[in-house]
Amino acid sequence: MDFIGAYSPDHLKFLLQGFGVTLLVASLSIVLSFIIGGAIGTARYARIPVVSQVLAVGVETIRNLPLLLIIFFTFFALPDIGLKLPVTTAAIVALTIFESAMLSEIIRSGLNSVEKGQIEAARSSGLGYVQTIRYIVMPQALRRMVPPIVSQFISLLKDTSLAVVISLPELTHNAQIIYGQKDSYVIPMILILTLMYFTVNYMLSIIAGRLEVKKA
Template sequence: MDFAGAYTGDHLWFMLQGLGVTLKVALIAILFSFIIGCLLGTIRYTKIPVLSQLTALAVETIRNLPLLLIIFFTFFALPEVGIKLSVVNAAIVALTVFEAAMISEIVRSGLKSIEKGQIEAARSSGLTYLQTLWHIILPQALRRMVPPMVSQFISLLKDTSLAVVISLGELMHNAQIINGQNVNFVIPILLLAAVMYFIVNYSLSLVARRLEARQV
């Protein structure tokens, strides 16, 4: 093991650049997957004829596929039908599709957790179904959804490492490049990558714990 040789300024900067790409891809995927996941989860909850069934079929199909397959499909298969994405965009699209399906289930479960009595009381007071959903159900459900969503976002951030298979210049990709220079760098660089992942993910987990404590 060569910690001194592994932890040069250039190597540390290269690892930080990889972490930057990881965070960029994760944050964009989190934003879009949250929006799409909320929409899909709400559609499934409202049980709109045909649309809800089609949404459920799509969500369950994606949830039961490995993320690695979706990444391969996005980067290698889509160009065959005329949709060519850059490495970064392919990773974002794949992560968004996969995580949106996961988040939609969190949203649906959160909406279903609201007591029917509140819904009936809102409807009896003259509110329409959409008004009840927007003013009564969603505000309460979102508070209950936050902790599991944060946990899902932590998983998303870790899943960005799978995009190394399409040569996305994220943290693990850059770690592998440095490791290829000298076998004595492997343990020090992997330890550094582990520390970086831990700091980011543990910070998010602290946020989730604080949010859970507020709801107790």
């Protein structure tokens, strides 16, 4: 094991560049999937005729597909229909599609967890349907949804490593390039990858835990 060679300044800089790509892809995917998943989850909760059923089929289909297949589709299949995406964009699109489906179920379940009696009381007091959702249902549901949503974001951050199959220059990809130079770099690279992923995900886990305590 060559820790000194593996952790040379150039190698560490290369790893940090990959980590930056990982955080960028994860951050953009989180924002986009939260917006799209929120819209889908709310639409399904509202049970809009036809739209709700179509969305349900789409969500269940995506949730039961491996993320790796979706990544392959966005990068290798879309060019066949005239839509060629840069590798970073393809990774973001794939992660957003998959995470939107997962988050939509979390959000729909959170909305459904609010007691029907509160909704009926709000409607009987004169609030409209949209007002009831906005002022009564959504605030309570959000508090309940935060911990599972944060947990899903943790999974998303780890899932960015799957984009190594399309040569996204993220953390795992760059580490592979480094330990491909010498066999003695393998264990040092695995250790530093473990530390970097663990640090970020553990911080997110702490946030989720504290939010869970506040919610209780």
